[in-house]
Amino acid sequence: MNALKKLSDLAGKYMAVLSLAVAVVALLSPRAFTWAAPHITLLLGVVMFGMGLTLKFSDFREVFRRPKDVFAGFLFQFTVMPIVAFALAKLFQLPADLAVGVILVGTCPGGTSSNVMTYLAKGDVALSVSMTMVSTAAAPLMTPLLTWWLAGTWVSVSFWSMFLSICKVVLLPIVLGLMVHRLFGDKVTAFNDVLPLVSVTAIALIIGAVVGGNAAKIMTSGLLVCLVVILHNMCGYGLGFLGAKLFGMDAAKRNAVAIEVGMQNSGLAVTLAAAHFSPAAAIPGAIFSVWHNFSGSIVANLMANHMRKISALKKSLAE
Template sequence: MKSIAKISNFASKYIGIIIIVLSIIAFCFPPTFSWATNYTSLLLGVAMFGMGLTIKLDDFKIVFTRPKELLIGCFAQFTIMPLVAFCLAKAFHLSPDLAIGVILVGCCPGGTASNVITYIADGDTALSVGMTIFSTLLAPFITPILVYLLGGSWVEVSLLAMILSVVKVVLLPVLGGVLIYQLFPSFVEKIRDILPLISVVAIVLLISGIVGSNAAKIVACGAIVFVVVVLHNICGLLLGLSFAKIFNLNYKKATAVAIEVGMQNSGLAISLATSNFAANPLATLPGAIFSVWHNISGSVFASIRRRGAKNANEYIEVKEREFN
C-alpha cells in the first residue's frame, strides 16, 4: 500500500508532465491510446468519483466561512472564460466544430489540476479546492445554459441533453463519492493516499485517447486551435488575476483565483463534445489541446507566483521587524 501511495503522490505531483509525455506518444502512435475514446464519459465519471471520495463535509464549510472569495472566484470563472472563448471564436472565424469546442472549454468549471498548481504556486489551496467544489456543483446548471447561449450561434444546442450529460458525468459521481466517504469513512481514509492515482489515470487516458484519435486532425488544423487555446488560457490567468486584484484579494487568494479561472475542467469539455456534438467531430480537439497546454502554462505561472509570494513574505517580515 505504501508503494502505491508513493506512486499516487508522484503521479499527482507530475500529472502535467505525464499528460504531455503520453500525449506525445498518443500523437506519434495513435492506436496506443485511441481506444480510450470509447470510454470518455466513464473515465471522466471515474475521475469525478475519485474527487468526491476526497471531499469531507468540513470542506463545504468554506462556502459559509469565506463566501466573498468563493463568489468572486466563481463569478470570474463563469464569465471571463466563456466570454473570452466566444470572442476568440468570432475573432478567428472558427468553424462550427472548433468554435463549439472552444466554448465548451470556456463554460466548464475548474478542474482538480488547478488545486495542485495552486499548491505549487504557494497560493491559497483551501480556496482553490473550495472553488473547484463549488463551481463543479454549479456546473450542471450553469455550463449548459452558457453553452446554449454562446454556442447557439454556430450549432444547435439541446439544453436538456447538456444538463443531463453534466449531471451524469459530474454531479452524480461527485455526490456518490461524497456519500461513500460519509458511509465508510474509516475505509476511505485507509485508501485516501491512493485515491488521486485513480483520477490521474482516468484523466490521462481520457486526454491521450482524444489526442490519439485526433492525430490526423491535429496535423490538419492544430496550429489555429493551439493559438486560440493558448490565448484563451493566458487571458484566463491574467484576467482572473486582475479580477481578484480589483476586489483587493491578497496575494495568495489572487493566485488561487487566477489559476482556478485559467485552468478549466477540459475533460468535461471533451466528454460533452463527444456525447452532445457527435455531428461536430473536431469539437473534442480544443479540450484535448487545452488539457495538455494548461498544465504547461500553469506550472510556469505557479513558478512565477511562488517567487512573488516569497518576495512578498520577505517584505512583510522586514516591515514587521521595522515596526517592532
C-alpha cells in the same frame, strides 16, 4: 502501499509531462488509444468520484464563511472564460466544430488540478477548493446555458441533454464519493494517497483517445488550436488575477482565483463534445488538458517565488 503512494506522488507531480507524452504517442500512433474512446464518460466519472472521496460535508461550510470571495470567484469563472472563448473563436474564425470545443472549455467549471496548483503557488487553498465545489455544483445549469447562448452561433445546442449528461458524469459520481467517504470515513482516507494516480491515468487515457481519434485533424489545424488554447488559458490567469485585485483580495486569494479561473475541467469539455457534438469538437479540450497542467506548474512556481519575496519583505520591515 508505500510504493503506490510514491508512484501516485510522481504521477501528480509530472502530470503535465505524462499528458504531453500520451498526446505525442497518440498523434504518432493513433490506434494505441482508440480502445479508450468508448470509455471517455466512464473515465471522467472515475475522476469525479475520486474528487468526491477527498471531500467531506464539512468542507462546504467554508463557502458560507466567506461568501463574498466565493461569489467573486464564481462570477469570474463563468464570465471571463466563456466570453474570452467566444471572442477567440470569432477573432480566429474557427470552424464550427473547433469553435464549439473552445467554448465548451470556457463554459466548464474549474479543474480539480487547480487546488494542487494553488497549494504550490502558496495561494488560498481553502478558497480554491470552495470555488471548485461551487462551480462544479453549478455546472449542470451554467455550462449548458452558456454553451447554448454562445455556441448557438455555430451549431444547435440541446440544453437538457447537456444538463443530464453533466448530472450523470459529474454530480452523481461526486455525490457517491461524498457518501462513501461519509459512510466509511478513515478507511477511505487511507486510499486518498493513491487517488492522484487513478485520476492522472484516467485523464491521460481521455487525452490519448481524443488525440488519437482526431490525429489527422490535429495535424492540419493543430497549431491554430494550440494558439487559441494558450491565449484562452493565459487570459484566464491574467483576468482572474486582475478581477481578484479589483475586489480587494490579498495576494494568496488573488493567486487562488487566478489559477481557478485559468484551469478548467477540460475532461468534462471533452466528454460533452464527444457526446453532443463531434469528435473534432473534443480537440480543444484535449489540448487544454495538456497545456493547462504545464502552464499551471510554471504560473504556480512564479507565484510562489513572488509570495516568498513578499514574506521576506514583511519580515525585514518588521525587524
